[in-house]
Amino acid sequence: MPRLPWVFLAYRLPREPSTPRISVWRKLRRLGVAQVVDGLVALPLDARTKEQLEWVADEVVEAGGEASIWLAEAASAAQERALADGMAASIAEEYRSLAVEAGTALGEARGQRNRTLGRLRRELRRIRARDFFPPPEAEGARRAVDGLADTTRAAMR
Amino acid sequence: MRWATRRHCHVDRAGCAWLIRRQIDPDAEFLFVDDPDEVPPDATAFDMRGVELGHHGDHCSFETVLHRYGLDDPVLWDLARIVHEADLADERYDAPEAPGLDVICRGLSMVLDDPRILEVTAAMFDGLYEHRRRALLLGRDPA
Numbered sequence: 001m002p003r004l005p006w007v008f009l010a011y012r013l014p015r016e017p018s019t020p021r022i023s024v025w026r027k028l029r030r031l032g033v034a035q036v037v038d039g040l041v042a043l044p045l046d047a048r049t050k051e052q053l054e055w056v057a058d059e060v061v062e063a064g065g066e067a068s069i070w071l072a073e074a075a076s077a078a079q080e081r082a083l084a085d086g087m088a089a090s091i092a093e094e095y096r097s098l099a100v101e102a103g104t105a106l107g108e109a110r111g112q113r114n115r116t117l118g119r120l121r122r123e124l125r126r127i128r129a130r131d132f133f134p135p136p137e138a139e140g141a142r143r144a145v146d147g148l149a150d151t152t153r154a155a156m157r
Numbered sequence: 158m159r160w161a162t163r164r165h166c167h168v169d170r171a172g173c174a175w176l177i178r179r180q181i182d183p184d185a186e187f188l189f190v191d192d193p194d195e196v197p198p199d200a201t202a203f204d205m206r207g208v209e210l211g212h213h214g215d216h217c218s219f220e221t222v223l224h225r226y227g228l229d230d231p232v233l234w235d236l237a238r239i240v241h242e243a244d245l246a247d248e249r250y251d252a253p254e255a256p257g258l259d260v261i262c263r264g265l266s267m268v269l270d271d272p273r274i275l276e277v278t279a280a281m282f283d284g285l286y287e288h289r290r291r292a293l294l295l296g297r298d299p300a
Contacts, residue, residue, distance in 0.1 A: 058211065
């Protein structure tokens with residue numbers, strides 16, 4: 001099987017101040033990066049991921065750190081699988097807790113349930129945006145949120 | 158003047174190009190490059206790594222251009238809210254329009270080359286500007 005192209009960000013930030021460290025960490029988390037080792041993160045390469053990591057690299061440099069962007073592929077299929085499996089496992093966990101929340105919300109009073117539905121839909125969109133290797137749990141989360149929407153709609157009739 | 162940006166324009170680059178032509182340089186000529194090193198010396202680069210008119214702090218390039226050129230039209234800043242969320246989706250602003258704009262721009266980049274993308278999105282941004290201008294005047298979304 002041909003290997004996937006990946007984009008890597010290698011970076012180092014001064015330990016202090018902590019504000020840029022936290023900002024960079026939050027951005028990387030939102031992008032759904034795989035952490036290879038400390039200071040080295042990866043995403044499957046596409047037009048969007050390369051650009052997003054480039055902006056983070058600029059932010060690191062502006063904060064007095066060092067950063068470089070590399071395009072690479074894993075030297076072995078096992079290595080690539082480890083990276084992709086790790087990403088899928090952590091996103092699967094997010095889908096699972098979303099599905100649980102949607103299930104719990106079925107028992108909420110109508111107004112509260114409506115608000116929860118809106119929040120969970122937004123959360124599902126956020127998770128999907130950083131899901132590069134959709135695990136089976138993605139479908140479960142979608143069904144759970146749809147189920148909550150159906151219940152909410154039925155209650156309004 | 159000549160202006161340079163990266164190939165495969167998405168919403169932030171398309172928005173900047175529209176903004177540059179509208180507010181800064183009506184005769185702007187746009188070049189598309191793969192690498193910052195390919196920017197000719199006489200061209201001003203935007204929405205690329207390491208340039209003045211790029212992302213800075215939490216700002217996308219569209220917001221940076223507004224800042225650097227002192228553009229304080231509230232309608233443009235309202236568009237900046239939408240472009241920022243369409244580009245970054247970091248939920249700094251409430252911009253329900255953004256996911257739609259993001260998808261439209263991504264779709265256009267699959268079927269058009271960069272010069273055509275700028276043409277088509279210019280009309281789109283003109284429309285968006287007019288919509289937001291009327292919304293700000295009315296205090297609600299226009300019909």
